[in-house]
Amino acid sequence: xxxxxxDRVILAELQRxxxxxxxxxAEHVHLSESACLRRVRTLEEAGxxxxxxxxxxxxxxxxxxxxxxxxxxxxxEQADLATxxxxxxxxxxxxxxxxxxxxxxxxLRVAVSDPADFERLHSQHLTxxxxxARVQSSFALRTVRKGSGLPL
Numbered sequence: 001x002x003x004x005x006x007d008r009v010i011l012a013e014l015q016r017x018x019x020x021x022x023x024x025x026a027e028h029v030h031l032s033e034s035a036c037l038r039r040v041r042t043l044e045e046a047g048x049x050x051x052x053x054x055x056x057x058x059x060x061x062x063x064x065x066x067x068x069x070x071x072x073x074x075x076x077e078q079a080d081l082a083t084x085x086x087x088x089x090x091x092x093x094x095x096x097x098x099x100x101x102x103x104x105x106x107x108l109r110v111a112v113s114d115p116a117d118f119e120r121l122h123s124q125h126l127t128x129x130x131x132x133a134r135v136q137s138s139f140a141l142r143t144v145r146k147g148s149g150l151p152l
Contacts, residue, residue, distance in 0.1 A: 001046040006031065008152045010039055011048070015149035018052045055148055058111055065112040066140040070104035073131040081105075083130045091125050104136070115139070 003011075009029045013020060020028070026036035043049045058064055073080055081099065088097050088108070096109040108126075112118040118137070126135050 001043075001048055003048070003152075007039060007043060007048075010036070010043065012149070012152050014040075014049065015152075062113050063111040065114060065118065066143065067110050067112055067118050068138045068140065069108040069110060069126060070100075070134075070136040071106040071108065071126070071129070071132055072103070072134040072136075073105045074133045075131065076105060080131045084132075087129050091121075091129075093121050093125070 006029055010025065013025055013028045022033055022037050022040070025040070026033045029036060031039070040049070058066075071084075073084060084106070085097070085099075088094055088106070091110075093110045093112060094108050095111050098107045099105065100107050110118070110121060112121060118139075122135065122137070126132070
């Protein structure tokens, strides 16, 4: 889908505040309510707007720790990658998982309450994922910047 200037403004406004009513959004982007709603529905149907979500403060729900985990598999054959990916999707503490180039196969961001919680996750889940040869982890000391909106 080709995005024009108005689509980009709509997306930027919704990234800032996904709870805007259609009336408020239409005012922000200088469209009629019906034209704005049509554009938003088109963006949703095209998959440009993937979903709507609330951003929860990790620390306030008892999960202040972010740990970045590098995973190396025994083999990098397609079946092994697919098996690992299906299994890692079932670990609720895994917030993000990326297939990587370079020395490691996957990079994960996991949310934990403290080092002991990570030790539990490491021993009971991460090292038991299929095909795992090596797990390396780094605790984030502080979040400097965490964005959720794409630069449009």
